[in-house]
Amino acid sequence: MVRNKIPASTVRRLSHYLRSLEGFAEEGGTVSSEELAARGQTTAAQVRKDLSHFGSFGKRGLGYQVDELRDRLRQILGVDRPWRVALIGAGRVGLALFEYPAFRSRGYECVAIFDNDPEKVGQQWGDLPIHSVDDFEETIRRLQVELAILAVPAASAQEMARRAVEGGVRGILNFAPIRLNIPPSVTVEDVNLVMELEALSFAITQSERGE
Template identity: 45%
Template sequence: MDTPGVVIQRLPLYLRCVKALQEQGKRITSSQEMAEHLGLSSAQIRKDLSHFGEFGKQGMGYDLAYLHEQLERILHLDRRWDMVLVGAGDLGHALIRSGDFVQRGFRIVAVFDADPHKIGQPLGPLVVRDVATLSSSIRELGAQIAILAVPAGAAQEVASKLAEAGIRAILNYAPVSLNLPPEVRVGHVDPLVLLQSMTYYLCPEG
């Protein structure tokens, strides 16, 4: 039984919703409450969850603490994930400085760049490494996730090297569609594409 990708992509939203409700002091919820929160249908939430087991009680709804725990287990978020960052530019700096990832169990353990001026420089608690040492460093660190924050022109080449080095998931900030073996997962952060598809619906005069 392989669960559809669209379902998997919604699970983190469910988890976030559960956390938000818990922060409101709630202890239980219902598929309907979550649906209103997330703008989905309650049936979809129930069906999605049913792929992984039965987490609720008829008439009662879902225990938030239990659902929280189960979602983290399913998504393998009940552990820390080490990531490597490639690209020590403005974006790379911002990603290191922001604590968003760390707070959620994702830690950047190495930074790489190709620019000789940047290599060896400190960046937060890390020192920028030479991208030429990518492969050996990754194997040494055992990282499975990489953040790609390099210019568009270099993205495909670096991504291929990451895949060769054993990286199994890439969070891609470069505005390029990566061509990689299917066993490597890619998540594409692409604000420009989002803007460009929204303007389709925007017309200067209605």
């Protein structure tokens, strides 16, 4: 069991295991690596290897205690506590994310919304007002925002990311199709829809050429 250098693919799978475990819901039951692998497009050995990075939670001959492993995965992924999130950009994408149900139900609590459009500033989404970006840094620092969801046009993404870091956020979920330039102490995850579509057209084009 080593605690450093966890592959990104492992983290994604852990997230998936947690989702599966939450589907079981029965108290006191157990689950084997084989069963976990079946849902999740992977192998039993992979499941065990992934978990072994963080300790040994199973019992040989029996498998894993469902509720125990679920709690352990929540700890590992850091979702055993709420996260304070700011939404930057109140456009279509921002709205879709804001109303995404899985969002709040998993402990990601939106505590502030920002937009630079004067038309939108002052409007309310649910019980949250849309703030101007004028006092952005101070506001997110005061509200103790930890994560920023960056859903603004590419042109202003770098600037707002810089200011978010200035305001003390620890992580950014970036929807703008640019590579953000920020200090390595802040984590960035990119969601690039064009890239995903291009991966699709690439794969299809390749398979057509192969025939």
